[in-house]
Amino acid sequence: MATDANLDEGYDPHAVQDRWLPVWDRLDLNRAGRRAGAEKRYVLDMFPYPSGDLHMGHAEAWGIADVVARYWMRQGYDVLHPTGWDSFGLPAENAAIKRGEHPAQYTYANIEVQAESFRRYGISFDWSTRLHTSDPEYYRWTQWLFLRFMERGLAYRKNSAVNWCPNDQTVLANEQVVAGKCERCGAEVTKRELTQWYFKITEYADRLLDDMQQLEGKWPDRVLLMQKNWIGRSTGAHVDFAVGDRKVSVFTTRPDTLYGATFFVVAADAALADELVAPEQRAAFETYRAATRKLSDIDRQSTERPKTGVSLGVTATNPLNGEELPVFAADYVLADYGTGAIMAVPAHDQRDLDFAKAFDLPVRVVVDTGEDDPAVTGVATAGDGALVNSGPLDGLRKAEAIEQAIDILAARGTGEKAVNYRLRDWLLSRQRFWGTPIPVVHCPVHGEVAVPDDQLPVRLPDDMKGADLRPQGQSPLASNEAWVNTTCPTCGGPATRDTDTMDTFVDSSWYYLRYPSQGYEDGPFDVDKVREWLPVDQYVGGVEHAILHLLYSRFFTKVLHDMGMLDFVEPFASLMNQGQVINQGKAMSKSLGNGVDLGSQLSQYGVDAVRLTIIGAGPPEDDIDWATMSPGGTLKWLNRVLRLTDDVVALAGDDRDVVVDKVVAKAVDEVTRLIESHRLNVAIARFHELVNALRRSADTAPKPAGSLRDGVTALAVMLSTYAPYTAEEVWSRLGHDVEAGDSVHDSSWPTADPELLVDDAVTCVVQVAGKVRDKLEVSPDIAEDELRALALASSRVQEYLGGKEPRAVIVRPPRLVNVVPG
RNA sequence: GCCCCCGUAGCCCAACCGGCAGAGGCACGCGACUCAAACUCGCGCCAGUGUGGGUUCGACUCCCACCGGGGGCACCA
Numbered sequence: 001m002a003t004d005a006n007l008d009e010g011y012d013p014h015a016v017q018d019r020w021l022p023v024w025d026r027l028d029l030n031r032a033g034r035r036a037g038a039e040k041r042y043v044l045d046m047f048p049y050p051s052g053d054l055h056m057g058h059a060e061a062w063g064i065a066d067v068v069a070r071y072w073m074r075q076g077y078d079v080l081h082p083t084g085w086d087s088f089g090l091p092a093e094n095a096a097i098k099r100g101e102h103p104a105q106y107t108y109a110n111i112e113v114q115a116e117s118f119r120r121y122g123i124s125f126d127w128s129t130r131l132h133t134s135d136p137e138y139y140r141w142t143q144w145l146f147l148r149f150m151e152r153g154l155a156y157r158k159n160s161a162v163n164w165c166p167n168d169q170t171v172l173a174n175e176q177v178v179a180g181k182c183e184r185c186g187a188e189v190t191k192r193e194l195t196q197w198y199f200k201i202t203e204y205a206d207r208l209l210d211d212m213q214q215l216e217g218k219w220p221d222r223v224l225l226m227q228k229n230w231i232g233r234s235t236g237a238h239v240d241f242a243v244g245d246r247k248v249s250v251f252t253t254r255p256d257t258l259y260g261a262t263f264f265v266v267a268a269d270a271a272l273a274d275e276l277v278a279p280e281q282r283a284a285f286e287t288y289r290a291a292t293r294k295l296s297d298i299d300r301q302s303t304e305r306p307k308t309g310v311s312l313g314v315t316a317t318n319p320l321n322g323e324e325l326p327v328f329a330a331d332y333v334l335a336d337y338g339t340g341a342i343m344a345v346p347a348h349d350q351r352d353l354d355f356a357k358a359f360d361l362p363v364r365v366v367v368d369t370g371e372d373d374p375a376v377t378g379v380a381t382a383g384d385g386a387l388v389n390s391g392p393l394d395g396l397r398k399a400e401a402i403e404q405a406i407d408i409l410a411a412r413g414t415g416e417k418a419v420n421y422r423l424r425d426w427l428l429s430r431q432r433f434w435g436t437p438i439p440v441v442h443c444p445v446h447g448e449v450a451v452p453d454d455q456l457p458v459r460l461p462d463d464m465k466g467a468d469l470r471p472q473g474q475s476p477l478a479s480n481e482a483w484v485n486t487t488c489p490t491c492g493g494p495a496t497r498d499t500d501t502m503d504t505f506v507d508s509s510w511y512y513l514r515y516p517s518q519g520y521e522d523g524p525f526d527v528d529k530v531r532e533w534l535p536v537d538q539y540v541g542g543v544e545h546a547i548l549h550l551l552y553s554r555f556f557t558k559v560l561h562d563m564g565m566l567d568f569v570e571p572f573a574s575l576m577n578q579g580q581v582i583n584q585g586k587a588m589s590k591s592l593g594n595g596v597d598l599g600s601q602l603s604q605y606g607v608d609a610v611r612l613t614i615i616g617a618g619p620p621e622d623d624i625d626w627a628t629m630s631p632g633g634t635l636k637w638l639n640r641v642l643r644l645t646d647d648v649v650a651l652a653g654d655d656r657d658v659v660v661d662k663v664v665a666k667a668v669d670e671v672t673r674l675i676e677s678h679r680l681n682v683a684i685a686r687f688h689e690l691v692n693a694l695r696r697s698a699d700t701a702p703k704p705a706g707s708l709r710d711g712v713t714a715l716a717v718m719l720s721t722y723a724p725y726t727a728e729e730v731w732s733r734l735g736h737d738v739e740a741g742d743s744v745h746d747s748s749w750p751t752a753d754p755e756l757l758v759d760d761a762v763t764c765v766v767q768v769a770g771k772v773r774d775k776l777e778v779s780p781d782i783a784e785d786e787l788r789a790l791a792l793a794s795s796r797v798q799e800y801l802g803g804k805e806p807r808a809v810i811v812r813p814p815r816l817v818n819v820v821p822g
Numbered sequence: 823g824c825c826c827c828c829g830u831a832g833c834c835c836a837a838c839c840g841g842c843a844g845a846g847g848c849a850c851g852c853g854a855c856u857c858a859a860a861c862u863c864g865c866g867c868c869a870g871u872g873u874g875g876g877u878u879c880g881a882c883u884c885c886c887a888c889c890g891g892g893g894g895c896a897c898c899a
Contacts, residue, residue: 010861179896222894225826229895236899252899265899305897330897337898344899350823351897422898546894616847618835623892628834630848636861637847643862682836685846692846699863765842770880772842810879816841820879 011639013606013725020728021120023738029745030073030124032080032516032533041077042533043069044512044572046541046549047084050110051091054117056581056588056598056614056626057542063611063722064578064620064680065540066123070721071675073124074749080533082129082515083118085111088139089504090168090184093434093469100466103434107134117599122607122724124745129515133507134434140457141514141524142507143439145556147450150440154200154559155428157448161269161335162427164192169471170431171196173503174424175230175548191269191293197438197500198425201555205231205421208554211569219575220621226546232422237406239343239415241316243276243327248316251338251420254348255409256401259390260366261325261343262356264316265309268292268329270340276327278313285310285329292331307332307355318343319414320405321391330355338420350380366390367398426552428503433460433469433476435501443488443495452489458497475499508549509556512536512571527565539572542580543621550575576678579623581614596626608723609635615722616684638726641691641715645730647698648708657704658756663693664711665756671718672749684722690715709734714750766791767818768800782814791817 045065048058069081092103092110099106111132118125131138149155163172167187171194176183201208209231212224236253241264250264266273268289277285288310309330316325325343332351333342346356346363353374356363363375369385371377387393392408393401409415429438437458439451451458461483469476477483478499488495510524516533517526541549550572557571580587583594601610613631617624667690674683694711697704713734720727724745731744738744759780764787766774774796778787788811791797801821808820 222826226894229825232895232898234898250899254899307897332897332899334898342899349899351899354897420898422895543893616835622828622835625834628848630834633848640862679836682845685836688846695863763842767841767880770841775842808879810841812841816880818841818879 011635011642011726013608013635013638014603016725016729017120017122017607020725020738021122024728024743024745025119027741027743027746029743030069030079030081030126031128032082032126033078035073035076035078038076038078040080040533041072041538042080042516042536043072043538044082044515044536044540046539046545047086047508047511048114049086049089049091050107050114052110053113054121054598056596056601057578059121059598059610060581060614060620060624061540061542061578062118062121062123063615064576065538066611067615067675067680067721068538068540069124070724070745071749073745074717074721074747076748079124080129080516081124081126082518083115083123083125083127084129084131084511084515084518085114085133086504086508086511087111087132087134088435088501088507090432090434093432096434097466097469102462102465103469104134104462107434108132120607121602122611124724129518131511131514131518133436133504133511136457136459137519138511138514139436139507142436142502142510143451143456143458144453145510145524145560146436146502146506147439147453148563149199149559150450152559152563154203155197156200157195157197159193159195161191162194162196163189164194165189168432169473171427171429173427173505175426175505175551176503196427196429197498197502198427199506199555201426201552202421202423204555204558205233205423206419207558207569208423208551209233211554211558214570215572215575218573220543220577223543223546223550223575223577227551230423230547230551234420234422236402236418236420237409237415238339238418239409240319241325241343242319243314243316246276248272248276248341249339250341250343251418252343254345254402255405255415256387256390256393256396256398257345257348257366258318258320258343258405259387259393260345260347260364261318261323262346262362262364263344263352263359264325264327265330265333265342265344265352265355266312266327267333267335267340268309268331270333270335272340273312273329276312276314277329281311281313285312288329295331307351307358309355309359316343319409319412326361328355328359336424337422346380347374348380348382350382353378353380364389366393367401426503426555428506429500430503431473431475431499432471432501433464435504436507437477438498438500438502440498441486441488441495442498443490443493445493446488446490448498449488449490449495455489475501477501505548505552509552510560512539512553513560513566525565530565531567534566535568535570536572538574538576540576540578543577546577577621579618579621581624581626583625584627585625601631605631605635606638606725608638608726612638612684612722615680618681620678620680637688637691638723640695641719641726641730642733644691644695644698645712645716645733648694648705648712649733649735651698651703651705651708654706655702655704656707657697657702658707660694660697660704660707660711661753662756663690664707664714665752667693668714668718668750669752669757672752675721680722683718687715687719687722716744717747717750720744720747762814764791764814765816766794766797767816768797769821770818773797773800778814780814784811784813787811787813787817791819 072079087107092107095106096103163177165182167185177189234253237255238249241248309328312327314327316327344352346353347365366389367385368388369381369383371381374380384398387396387401406417439458441449443449484496513525516529520526560566561569588595609631613629613634671683671686716727716730727744732738736742761777762780764776764778774794804822806819807822810818
């Protein structure tokens with residue numbers, strides 16, 4: 001007995017799946033290079049992380065990319081649709097600690113489960129491309145790339161306060177701190193002073209911003225916007241103040257307000273504050289600094305919090321007017337943005353005004369914006385206006401004054417135009433085990449020494465498991481003496497290995513480059529193969545990577561371009577973000593207990609019904625509420641397709657009906673354009689229409705067998721992109737010998753005869769005062785004059801005109817006439 | 823606080839450059855088939871596009887304001 005009574009009669013999707021899957025495996029239809037000589041296309045999903053089996057979200061993302069891949073194959077392109085796993089990372093390590101295993105066990109077991117699920121789900125992967133970032137053959141090249149970055153000064157080590165996740169016991173990149181919490185586990189992030197490896201992504205800030213021009217219209221606007229905001233370019237000036245005999249520079253976007261500066265603030269946790277503090281203020285400063293360091297990022301970044309600070313007991317000299325400004329240390333100034341010090345202009349900056357109020361400092365208006373005095377209202381005025389109280393700047397507008405101020409500063413050698421970025425360098429060290437080891441040796445004589453290329457990979461030890469991996473605040477590798485102790489590649493003397501591993505986002509920043517030459521041993525990738533296949537024509541993935549993976553990959557691509565290894569500067573020509581699959585209005589989660597298991601959906605409705613339901617639910621980027629979907633209805637429709645097929649196959653003869661031919665041509669034409677424009681859900685509606693039309697014709701004499709057979713054939717080919725199993729079944733029932741290699745997945749996309757797309761007559765709407773009053777059947781190429789005359793001759797139009805002359809007649813042949821009464 | 827996106831039948835969604843608001847589906851109702859039901863086939867049902875204004879011969883579409891929902895950034899000088 002089937003679980004669903006409906007399945008007893010009609011379509012059994014499982015039998016169809018079991019029938020075709022082994023045949024496809026044998027036919028090997030998805031191998032890149034199969035259509036040698038044809039134009040190449042590269043379709044890619046953001047590769048999966050192997051935690052457990054596939055879920056509904058995977059079903060959507062890979063379903064979407066698979067439609068594109070299969071569509072391009074039908075169109076005759078040579079398609080690369082590869083797969084791999086982003087297989088380093090914390091969940092495997094945590095599972096290993098819990099189970100007393102090596103992380104590789106969990107990782108590779110899950111990969112096998114997911115691989116089998118992908119296969120069953122009918123994804124058109126070229127399995128020969130398969131890679132795993134945790135394989136030594138892969139991470140060897142991650143290490144190799146790191147060393148190239150190091151040679152170019154793009155990987156460096158520095159000591160600074162870094163984001164620390166107390167739960168995962170590791171540092172985090174800025175991009176992995178979301179609203180003050182660890183992106184992975186949600187713990188509140190704290191700060192730690194540590195020496196860590198960084199990638200100098202800030203050196204590419206301008207290019208990351210400027211090259212986005214190439215992506216406009218091809219990437220979702222919101223992703224581009226998020227990246228733009230994240231990079232956060234600000235233009236302004238560096239202004240040099242004098243503190244005693246020391247020069248202290250600040251960054252400001254408002255050099256025009258220099259005359260309004262009434263105090264000066266240094267970030268309390270910046271080294272600069274420690275260096276400037278006067279002896280009599282040192283005790284107070286250190287107390288304050290200690291308190292600052294205890295704050296979590298969340299507390300510290302709250303704008304609600306009252307301003308706090310402490311005087312450093314020194315003054316800074318304003319380079320424009322020579323005024324001596326009191327210097328404070330405060331936590332509202334960030335140590336790692338700009339120079340870690342600011343000139344405070346309370347009249348025109350809200351934060352400075354709040355501080356001035358708290359410390360009873362003067363507020364001096366220097367831009368007359370026409371608003372009330374900030375000293376009275378407590379609201380800083382940041383808008384445009386005329387400069388006042390500003391010596392040579394008086395009377396200028398804001399923009400002019402900014403330029404003028406910079407000119408004056410530059411002439412005096414006390415400042416210059418400057419650009420600053422919100423983007424910080426990418427902190428890549430992680431104090432965890434299951435990642436790519438950083439290929440550096442620390443020698444007491446020679447310092448940081450790169451491991452020579454011919455000694456790569458620096459392998460992870462395979463004798464560590466379970467409790468050995470427990471986080472201790474430093475990498476578990478540090479406790480493995482046999483691994484740590486080595487010799488210096490330069491002098492041969494005793495040395496130690498760097499015990500940190502790389503952020504897994506390093507692994508995923510270049511994987512798409514290796515697919516075309518997976519297994520290549522002379523470099524991370526075969527430059528010629530990359531030239532053939534890259535950039536990726538269609539990338540598909542979640543919007544959660546808008547500023548993590550996507551920004552990092554763009555950075556890597558630009559560096560590799562500069563190294564002469566790539567011809568292009570943007571890795572992903574087109575990007576689609578799929579939405580989330582939710583349930584009953586909420587994200588699926590264990591705590592809510594509203595999870596929908598993909599496996600059980602597949603066993604209940606079959607692969608094709610689930611694929612069609614997910615993709616048909618709405619635009620790819622929209623969230624899908626599974627509670628509102630009916631895969632059962634989709635299964636019934638697939639059943640309908642098969643019944644139609646059987647009925648049509650049973651018809652004898654080759655009779656044609658031009659009406660049917662037109663319906664088919666129109667469906668082909670529209671589906672083609674809909675898939676091209678990524679409106680994948682609407683294409684499914686066209687499938688329904690086509691089936692309805694063919695059904696009607698098959699039920700009505702004279703039943704044009706030839707036209708119907710062609711219609712079902714076109715349907716099978718188009719449907720092969722969404723519902724690969726059912727389409728193959730239809731194809732087979734139409735008489736194709738799939739086992740012998742005549743698969744629908746090796747067929748060609750149907751073409752629509754342009755003559756069949758032309759309508760003999762179209763309906764012209766005739767409006768009077770914008771309201772539809774009549775309809776005319778006219779020739780599609782009717783002339784404007786003729787149509788006007790026809791419309792005005794309409795008795796209904798005359799009726800509504802009531803004998804008056806029309807004031808205007810708007811004619812848009814052949815579809816519309818609007819008569820405007822006088 | 824700043825910025826972005828979205829509001830169309832009971833529900834999910836279509837509607838090209840501004841030109842007949844409805845393609846498709848779910849649910850529901852009726853009919854045919856059936857001893858009856860299920861399945862299947864056919865037919866039907868329901869909104870004037872969140873609200874208010876503006877531009878236009880004509881607005882779901884463009885502009886402004888507001889309401890509601892979602893998202894991004896958030897002490898970045």
